[in-house]
Amino acid sequence: xxxxxxxxxxxxxxxxxxxxxxxxxxxxxxxxxxxxxxxxxxxxxxxxxxxxxxxxxxxxxxxxxxxxxxxxxxxxxxxxxxxxxxxxxxxxxxxxxxxxxxxxxxxxxxx
DNA sequence: ACCATGACGTTTC
DNA sequence: CGAAACGCCATGG
Numbered sequence: 001x002x003x004x005x006x007x008x009x010x011x012x013x014x015x016x017x018x019x020x021x022x023x024x025x026x027x028x029x030x031x032x033x034x035x036x037x038x039x040x041x042x043x044x045x046x047x048x049x050x051x052x053x054x055x056x057x058x059x060x061x062x063x064x065x066x067x068x069x070x071x072x073x074x075x076x077x078x079x080x081x082x083x084x085x086x087x088x089x090x091x092x093x094x095x096x097x098x099x100x101x102x103x104x105x106x107x108x109x110x111x
Numbered sequence: 112a113c114c115a116t117g118a119c120g121t122t123t124c
Numbered sequence: 125c126g127a128a129a130c131g132c133c134a135t136g137g
Contacts, residue, residue, distance in 0.1 A: 007134060026119055030133095037132040043118035044134080050118095063119060070118025 007033070011045035014106050018060045021087045022104035023096060025064045032106040039064075047073055059083040066099030 010033050018024055026042040035041070042061070049056040050073065059080040063069045071080040071094065081091050090097035 030119085035133070037120085038134065039119040040117055040132075041119095041134050044116085046118055048135095058118075061118080065120095068118090073118055 007035075007038070007041055008045040008048055011042050012049060012054055012056050014110070015046075015049075015056045015058065015061055017106070017110065018057060018104055019109075021089070021102065023060045023062055023066070023084070023089070023099070023102050024104045024106060025062060025066075027064050028103075028105055028107070029061065032110070043070060046070060050074070057083075060087075060104075062096060062099075066096035066103075068094045068096075 011029060014029050014032060015024075025039075027036065027039040029042045030036055030039040033042075046056065046058040046061060047070075049058060058070070059068075059074070061070075068080050068084075068091070071077050074080045081094065084096065085091055089102060096102065
């Protein structure tokens with residue numbers, strides 16, 4: 001707050017465009033924003049997103065391994081997994097199965 | 112300007 | 125294969 005949330009705003013915008021049944025990684029978003037090494041900022045933006053009253057499908061954003069690293073940041077540690085399973089994903093030990101197949105690259109889909 | 116934080120990523124041991 | 129260290133960079137104090 002008290003700022004335009006420049007970086008965060010971009011992150012939210014990208015995450016909101018993630019189609020149903022698709023997922024992406026923090027690094028991919030960061031790269032799309034022009035800051036490939038700011039992957040941590042993306043995750044941080046997610047953390048801030050749940051603090052704000054924003055509608056950001058953070059459950060569709062996982063780390064580069066397809067692992068639900070941030071599941072503990074949701075209301076419940078199982079919420080993220082259930083949301084993904086609800087979208088047709090298969091979770092294996094907090095990791096998305098066929099991650100490459102459901103991976104959504106903003107740099108490719110968004111022009 | 113400096114230090115601390117962080118839902119990552121890569122490399123190294 | 126698993127854990128730890130380092131790097132990287134934006135935001136807050």
